[in-house]
Amino acid sequence: MEDSQNLKVYATALLLLLLIGCQKHRAASFDYMANLGIAVEKSDRNCLDIRNGTLRPGQKIVLVAASTPETISDAEIVKKVDQACTAPDQNSPGVHHYEFRLVRGSVQKAVPAFALANFGGPITIGESGAVADLDGDGHLESFRACTSSEGVHLTVWSGTPLTGARRWHYYYYLGYDVDPTCAESETKPDSP
Secondary structure, three states, X not given: OHHHHHHHHHHHHHHHHXXXXXXXXXXXXXXXXXXXXXXXXXXXXXEEEEOOOOOOOOOEEEEEEOOOOOOEEEEEEEEEEOOOOOOHHHOOOOOEXXXXXXXXXXXXXXXXXXXXXXXXXXXXXXXXXXXXXXXXXXXOEEEEEEEOOOEEEEEEEEOOOOOOEEEEEEEEEOOOOOOOOOOHHHHOOOOO
16 A cells, blocks of 8 residues: 555656756757747748748647638648749848648638647637737746738747747838838847
């Protein structure tokens, strides 16, 4: 009887250690620059631009629509490609390009979506949009999109958008005029 109780105590302690270890691994493994990108369903292909050259065919990615209402879709990498989602003069060094296919859900054609690689946590949609604890620090990150005169600024914020810490930014050039909706904090360049 005593051996059985000891075994239960040891098993519970081991389980807790494993859970804590996994939680720390998740927090340490999410890199905003490498695991966030943009995905666009174009007329001829589905493309993903991301600063991560290690994604593999079949690897799962999660898409958060930048349009209102925000929705969540699942996709997977088909292959690495040479052609970017953005116009050639908008393509920046270090960005890798992939073709993806939707597995569940949909995205609005020609509208960029947030693409998350290497993230397995929950993403929820609330009154203020999509939120998730991307880095496992116990604080929710928010996804936000706004327009400048000819493009869309996609941003991820820790805490409240516009007043919290901006963790990630991507500018997607549309190639036509739109009404600006961005605040200055959404369009300023990232600090080095």
